Amino acid sequence: MSRLSIQALTKCYAGAAAVANIDLDVAEGEFVSLLGPSGCGKTTTLRCVAGLETPTSGKVLFGDRDVTRVPPERRRIGMVFQNYALFPHMTIRENIGFGLEMRGVRGSEANKRISSVLDMVQLTGFEDRWPRQLSGGQQQRVALARALIVEPAVLLLDEPLANLDAKLRDEMRFFIRALQQRIGITTLYVTHDQAESMALSDRIVVMFAGRIHQTGTPQHIYDRPATKQVAKFIGQANLIAGKVVHRCNEVATVDTSVGRLLCATNCAVEPGTPATAMVRPEAMQLVKECSPNAFPGRIMERHFLGNIVDYRVATADGTVLAIQALGSIVHDAGEVVSVQIDPKKAWLLE
Amino acid sequence: MRLASTMLLISVTAVYLFLLLPIAIVVLASFNAAEYLSFPLAGLSFRWYAAFISSPSFTSAFLVSIAVGLAAAAAATVIGTPAAIFYVRFLHRHREEFRLAMLAPMLLPEVLTAIALLFFFNQVLIGTQTLLPLILGHIVITLPFVFLTVSSALYNLPATVEEAARTLGASAWKAFRRVTFPLIKSGIITGAMLAFIMSFDNVNVSLLLKAVGTSTLPIQLFDYLRYDFDPTAAAASTISVALTMLIVFAIDRIYGLRAVRF
Amino acid sequence: MTEASEIRVRHWLLAAPALSLIGLFLLIPYINIGIMSFRTPSTTAPYGPGYTVANYVHILSDSLYLSLLAETLLFATVTTAVCLLMAFPVAFHLARTTSRWRGLLYAGVLSPLLTGVVIRCFGWIVLLANNGLVNQALGTVGLGPFQLMYNATGVTIALVHVFLPFMILPLMTAIQSIDPHWEEAARTLGAPRTRVFQRIVLPLILPGLQSGVILVFVLAASAYVIPMLLGGGRVQTLPTVIFQQLMGGLLWPFGAALALTLSFAVLASIWAFVFLGRKRMRGLA
Numbered sequence: 056m057s058r059l060s061i062q063a064l065t066k067c068y069a070g071a072a073a074v075a076n077i078d079l080d081v082a083e084g085e086f087v088s089l090l091g092p093s094g095c096g097k098t099t100t101l102r103c104v105a106g107l108e109t110p111t112s113g114k115v116l117f118g119d120r121d122v123t124r125v126p127p128e129r130r131r132i133g134m135v136f137q138n139y140a141l142f143p144h145m146t147i148r149e150n151i152g153f154g155l156e157m158r159g160v161r162g163s164e165a166n167k168r169i170s171s172v173l174d175m176v177q178l179t180g181f182e183d184r185w186p187r188q189l190s191g192g193q194q195q196r197v198a199l200a201r202a203l204i205v206e207p208a209v210l211l212l213d214e215p216l217a218n219l220d221a222k223l224r225d226e227m228r229f230f231i232r233a234l235q236q237r238i239g240i241t242t243l244y245v246t247h248d249q250a251e252s253m254a255l256s257d258r259i260v261v262m263f264a265g266r267i268h269q270t271g272t273p274q275h276i277y278d279r280p281a282t283k284q285v286a287k288f289i290g291q292a293n294l295i296a297g298k299v300v301h302r303c304n305e306v307a308t309v310d311t312s313v314g315r316l317l318c319a320t321n322c323a324v325e326p327g328t329p330a331t332a333m334v335r336p337e338a339m340q341l342v343k344e345c346s347p348n349a350f351p352g353r354i355m356e357r358h359f360l361g362n363i364v365d366y367r368v369a370t371a372d373g374t375v376l377a378i379q380a381l382g383s384i385v386h387d388a389g390e391v392v393s394v395q396i397d398p399k400k401a402w403l404l405e
Numbered sequence: 406m407r408l409a410s411t412m413l414l415i416s417v418t419a420v421y422l423f424l425l426l427p428i429a430i431v432v433l434a435s436f437n438a439a440e441y442l443s444f445p446l447a448g449l450s451f452r453w454y455a456a457f458i459s460s461p462s463f464t465s466a467f468l469v470s471i472a473v474g475l476a477a478a479a480a481a482t483v484i485g486t487p488a489a490i491f492y493v494r495f496l497h498r499h500r501e502e503f504r505l506a507m508l509a510p511m512l513l514p515e516v517l518t519a520i521a522l523l524f525f526f527n528q529v530l531i532g533t534q535t536l537l538p539l540i541l542g543h544i545v546i547t548l549p550f551v552f553l554t555v556s557s558a559l560y561n562l563p564a565t566v567e568e569a570a571r572t573l574g575a576s577a578w579k580a581f582r583r584v585t586f587p588l589i590k591s592g593i594i595t596g597a598m599l600a601f602i603m604s605f606d607n608v609n610v611s612l613l614l615k616a617v618g619t620s621t622l623p624i625q626l627f628d629y630l631r632y633d634f635d636p637t638a639a640a641a642s643t644i645s646v647a648l649t650m651l652i653v654f655a656i657d658r659i660y661g662l663r664a665v666r667f
Numbered sequence: 668m669t670e671a672s673e674i675r676v677r678h679w680l681l682a683a684p685a686l687s688l689i690g691l692f693l694l695i696p697y698i699n700i701g702i703m704s705f706r707t708p709s710t711t712a713p714y715g716p717g718y719t720v721a722n723y724v725h726i727l728s729d730s731l732y733l734s735l736l737a738e739t740l741l742f743a744t745v746t747t748a749v750c751l752l753m754a755f756p757v758a759f760h761l762a763r764t765t766s767r768w769r770g771l772l773y774a775g776v777l778s779p780l781l782t783g784v785v786i787r788c789f790g791w792i793v794l795l796a797n798n799g800l801v802n803q804a805l806g807t808v809g810l811g812p813f814q815l816m817y818n819a820t821g822v823t824i825a826l827v828h829v830f831l832p833f834m835i836l837p838l839m840t841a842i843q844s845i846d847p848h849w850e851e852a853a854r855t856l857g858a859p860r861t862r863v864f865q866r867i868v869l870p871l872i873l874p875g876l877q878s879g880v881i882l883v884f885v886l887a888a889s890a891y892v893i894p895m896l897l898g899g900g901r902v903q904t905l906p907t908v909i910f911q912q913l914m915g916g917l918l919w920p921f922g923a924a925l926a927l928t929l930s931f932a933v934l935a936s937i938w939a940f941v942f943l944g945r946k947r948m949r950g951l952a
Contacts (some may be wrong), residue, residue, distance in 0.1 A: 528699070
């Protein structure tokens with residue numbers, strides 16, 4: 056196991072930068088996701104760590120070892136691909152044993168290790184089957200086994216669950232996380248699914264257009280997004296534009312078209328600067344009476360989802376807010392309500 | 406690593422040269438002023454083209470090839486297109502067997518097919534007195550090309566397009582005429598053009614089935630080359646190559662060269 | 668008739684012309700060759716009355732024809748081997764290159780196929796003749812002249828040239844079907860480039876390779892125009908002899924028997940080739 060360190064990584068194709076100045080430190084045994092929409096550069100970054108692409112500038116280090124110019128076969132990595140990439144002309148045994156074969160481990164020693172790793176992924180007895188005989192989920196587990204059997208320094212996964220159906224994806228999610236924690240391997244995981252990355256990671260790196268917008272724990276990124284893009288990508292966000300009127304320590308008062316809001320912030324914003332208040336749908340409550348940090352509104356739409364209810368509420372100035380509430384009390388469309396915003400949960404973005 | 410890719414490039418270039426040099430040589434020889442090709446060229450001249458045009462044996466052979474090619478291509482297209490439609494849309498059992506039957510002329514050695522037809526026409530029909538056996542032979546040989554091309558065009562067209570037309574009230578024939586046919590037209594034309602080229606260039610079948618007294622251009626060239634060397638043959642060859650390349654260019658424009666698969 | 672079966676008949680009508688054509692002008696004539704090979708030869712007509720196995724007995728007991736058969740198969744084998752060697756670099760390059768000339772390069776492999784066999788042989792005659800271009804070029808540095816035509820060398824060169832695209836295209840298709848992720852996965856598992864080629868790429872292109880080999884072998888073994896042009900009468904293969912029997916000598920039964928003997932020999936060779944390779948093909952479709 057190693058620490059993984061990415062320093063000032065830049066990769067250009069035909070003059071345009073796919074990733075620019077990526078800095079990231081992954082601690083030993085940590086599970087970090089690279090999260091972002093397609094084309095944000097997360098897969099390019101992963102492939103540079105794998106050695107399948109050579110960076111235009113910057114460095115990749117495994118522990119103290121600079122592997123930037125080292126070819127993939129000498130980096131001691133394990134990689135799982137989106138389409139599993141199991142060798143179609145080899146049995147499961149030969150697939151998993153391939154990495155061992157490259158290291159000169161054969162025969163009974165290899166078979167022993169193959170059996171034990173197949174146990175680990177709950178595919179005991181599958182040694183002599185062919186990849187095409189296996190389901191998607193099974194193939195993915197074989198791909199994992201194949202990557203892990205060589206005891207790599209770093210485990211790299213490129214959207215491994217994207218080709219599975221929803222239910223299987225949930226099962227495999229738990230499986231991968233449990234396995235990773237049991238072995239304690241340093242892991243870098245690429246995905247565009249924010250729910251997936253939040254469920255799996257110790258930390259998330261959110262990327263857009265080749266740059267890192269924010270790095271942090273799932274909780275931190277969710278509650279305190281660094282930019283509007285991050286706020287919108289992770290979960291749902293209501294963004295209300297306004298101007299800072301007053302700030303005292305960690306609380307700012309913002310004048311918006313909806314009304315005067317109290318927001319939490321950790322930036323030293325001056326009064327008069329334009330800013331955006333971000334409020335998550337579940338951070339607002341529908342109450343009957345008016346109170347501080349509450350604004351009148353009318354319910355436009357209501358979607359009853361069983362345990363929760365989704366509302367679209369229009370405030371006096373026409374802004375439509377997305378609000379989520381527990382399903383115990385259900386308001387009807389057309390009702391006039393008071394929207395209360397928890398100041399601790401409203402976050403100020405610049 | 407660098408060495409390997411340089412060597413790869415060298416060997417690739419060498420093979421391309423090997424493939425294209427003989428054809429280029431023939432074209433060059435047709436413009437050569439002298440009778441024997443040597444370097445440097447004796448001078449540019451069109452005399453061999455003049456000889457070609459004034460040679461009755463060559464010009465009639467050329468015209469026969471064109472006529473036979475057009476007839477064979479037209480017939481193969483008319484016969485092969487519905488067969489392809491049947492195969493892609495309507496056949497559900499014994500698909501492999503049908504496909505094999507359609508492609509059989511391409512899979513069997515041409516010389517065997519030519520011999521088979523030679524015997525057949527002489528025993529069953531009046532023999533190779535007319536051009537009919539030759540044309541029939543060419544239709545058989547070129548049918549697979551039409552079948553393959555039209556099938557591939559149909560595969561690229563999802564059946565749901567036709568089904569949408571049917572739900573909108575079009576009968577099966579109307580749906581074919583207004584929706585399917587316009588969409589596979591380029592594929593059909595490409596198949597016809599390929600069939601023409603294959604017929605025009607064909608020599609294995611033509612040598613055995615040709616009518617007494619007539620000749621196709623490849624046969625004329627064949628006779629010339631066996632007994633004499635004359636750059637008139639080079640001019641004839643170049644014209645043939647030019648015609649073929651023109652058609653290939655047209656295919657690429659209309660449908661794309663990826664259609665040409667064997 | 669029910670409506671469903673009426674529709675089915677209408678559908679089969681679409682295929683009727685093609686099936687009739689194949690049945691009448693391919694199936695029956697081929698069966699007829701078989702019958703012809705058992706007819707008695709005649710000197711006054713293409714064939715005589717009655718049936719006999721004498722034709723086949725004659726072929727299998729005459730060392731002339733057996734050696735002709737062996738030579739034809741040898742030509743085919745050598746041609747196939749050389750084609751395979753030459754096809755590899757081009758097929759790889761064509762399958763993997765990202766150059767914008769790719770379309771042109773593909774056309775470069777395809778256009779010889781669309782040019783007539785006779786024209787391509789013509790080019791080789793100009794190149795390989797005693798006073799041809801190759802000998803002229805060698806002559807400027809004091810070498811030669813070498814006998815490159817009217818012998819097995821000239822015939823083989825032309826055979827390789829004509830059938831090379833038939834080896835390149837299936838090989839190229841096979842290489843294109845290899846998912847690059849397989850090679851990348853192998854590299855992440857510690858395989859250096861040479862091992863990736865040996866253990867991943869090569870086994871996976873085996874089916875395409877087999878197709879190309881079979882195709883070229885059959886074509887080369889059946890060729891008669893090329894040996895006649897480049898061999899000038901001094902190189903005889905079984906197909907050229909068959910042609911002479913049929914056109915010159917009008918000995919149809921014997922010619923038919925020769926043709927079928929050649930076909931069986933070619934089929935047997937292919938069967939043996941596929942049989943020997945079946946262990947390497949396991950796991951592949």
